[in-house]
Amino acid sequence: MNAILFDVLAALVVAAAAGTVVQPRLRRAALALAGLALAVTVLFLSAGAYAVGIVEAVVALLTGAIAWGLLVRGRVYRGVLEVPPAAPRTRWVGGAVAGLLTLLLLVVFALSATDWHSGGAGAALVTVLHYRAVYALLLAIALVAVGAGVALLVGRTSDDEREADRAYESRLRREERERRRREDREAARRARGRREGQEA
Amino acid sequence: MTAGPGHFALLSSLVFGLGLFGVLTRRDAAGLLMSMLVLFTAPVIALVGFAHEGGGSAVPPTGDALAVFAVVAAATEAVAGIALLLLLWRRIGSGDASEFDDIAAPSDAEA
Numbered sequence: 374m375n376a377i378l379f380d381v382l383a384a385l386v387v388a389a390a391a392g393t394v395v396q397p398r399l400r401r402a403a404l405a406l407a408g409l410a411l412a413v414t415v416l417f418l419s420a421g422a423y424a425v426g427i428v429e430a431v432v433a434l435l436t437g438a439i440a441w442g443l444l445v446r447g448r449v450y451r452g453v454l455e456v457p458p459a460a461p462r463t464r465w466v467g468g469a470v471a472g473l474l475t476l477l478l479l480v481v482f483a484l485s486a487t488d489w490h491s492g493g494a495g496a497a498l499v500t501v502l503h504y505r506a507v508y509a510l511l512l513a514i515a516l517v518a519v520g521a522g523v524a525l526l527v528g529r530t531s532d533d534e535r536e537a538d539r540a541y542e543s544r545l546r547r548e549e550r551e552r553r554r555r556e557d558r559e560a561a562r563r564a565r566g567r568r569e570g571q572e573a
Numbered sequence: 574m575t576a577g578p579g580h581f582a583l584l585s586s587l588v589f590g591l592g593l594f595g596v597l598t599r600r601d602a603a604g605l606l607m608s609m610l611v612l613f614t615a616p617v618i619a620l621v622g623f624a625h626e627g628g629g630s631a632v633p634p635t636g637d638a639l640a641v642f643a644v645v646a647a648a649t650e651a652v653a654g655i656a657l658l659l660l661l662w663r664r665i666g667s668g669d670a671s672e673f674d675d676i677a678a679p680s681d682a683e684a
Contacts, residue, residue: 374626378682383584386618390588390611394595399603406607417640420581422621425640429617432648440655445602450659455670456601475590475670482582498585513645520649529658532578532665 374420377382382419385412398452449538581622589615602661606654613647622636 381468389412392405410433444450530538592615595608617640624636662668 374576376574376576376580379580383580386584387587390591390614392610392643393611393652394591394599399601402604404606406610409611409614412603413618416618417621419637420621420625421641422625422637424637425617425621427637428641429644436648436651439652445657450662452666453603453658453662455651456603464598467594470597471594474593475586478586478589479583482579482586501598507638509642513642516645516649520653524656525650527653527660530663541606 378419379416382412382416399456403440407433423438446534449541553567577621578626581618582627585615585619585622588618593627600669600670600671602658605670606658607649609654610647610651613643613650617643617647642656 386409389405390411391400393409396402404545410429414426414430414433417423417429444454588611592608592610592612596605596612597607599608599615620636620640624640660666665672
């Protein structure tokens with residue numbers, strides 16, 4: 374892979390990751406996360422990992438669609454995204470711990486430089502599943518099924534809760550209608566005032 | 574000049590560090606979840622780099638399979654995390670992770 378192309382994509386990946394982590398507003402952080410998924414997909418495709426790139430894009434799209442459908446479109450849960458950003462109390466502690474662990478990871482990478490791929494002197498990282506790629510894919514499929522099952526189990530709602538959600542949703546709709554009506558009335562009153570002022 | 578596995582290792586470490594920083598400092602549950610997704614991106618970058626730019630006799634499909642597995646694991650975590658977030662929102666009406674501590678309070682009192 375071309376080093377310049379890698380540097381550009383790596384800068385984009387780091388910037389998007391930093392944006393996701395540091396941005397206090399959740400909507401902007403979600404946009405940064407989408408940017409990260411896009412940059413990582415392009416990086417994988419550029420490195421020749423076409424299958425991983427396509428899977429990354431598809432998975433990011435599906436996960437994003439689920440999150441958008443539940444959190445943005447569904448009025449009931451919209452409040453989850455409107456939580457005011459909390460001021461992190463222990464930013465410097467988190468920064469120090471993350472920095473130390475990143476340094477440790479870099480040292481491990483540097484010390485095991487000959488074991489990154491099969492053909493090195495020691496155990497190769499990519500031989501973890503004993504060259505049985507199909508096992509990894511089957512495990513991934515099983516994981517998707519289990520994950521979906523767990524998500525449905527955790528997120529399931531009872532009849533009472535669904536009824537309460539419907540009532541809450543209709544209340545939100547009613548309040549929005551009333552707000553719009555109030556704003557229209559206010560705008561009409563202002564326009565009338567201006568007209569009367571001009572006539573006088 | 575080409576990018577080797579060392580470049581991917583460095584990028585993976587940086588993304589790991591940023592994700593960890595987010596997990597340790599964010600208090601809003603949705604932000605915490607997004608930081609975890611950043612964290613989970615790091616090993617995928619390393620796997621792809623090692624498999625495709627390794628320069629050894631690595632078989633790319635094996636590295637790719639592991640990377641796909643990691644991507645799917647991250648997505649599963651995200652979906653389960655969203656479900657958990659919605660459940661907690663429904664229960665306590667807040668997305669502030671620091672308030673989740675109170676959920677354990679009644680059982681502690683009973684004990």
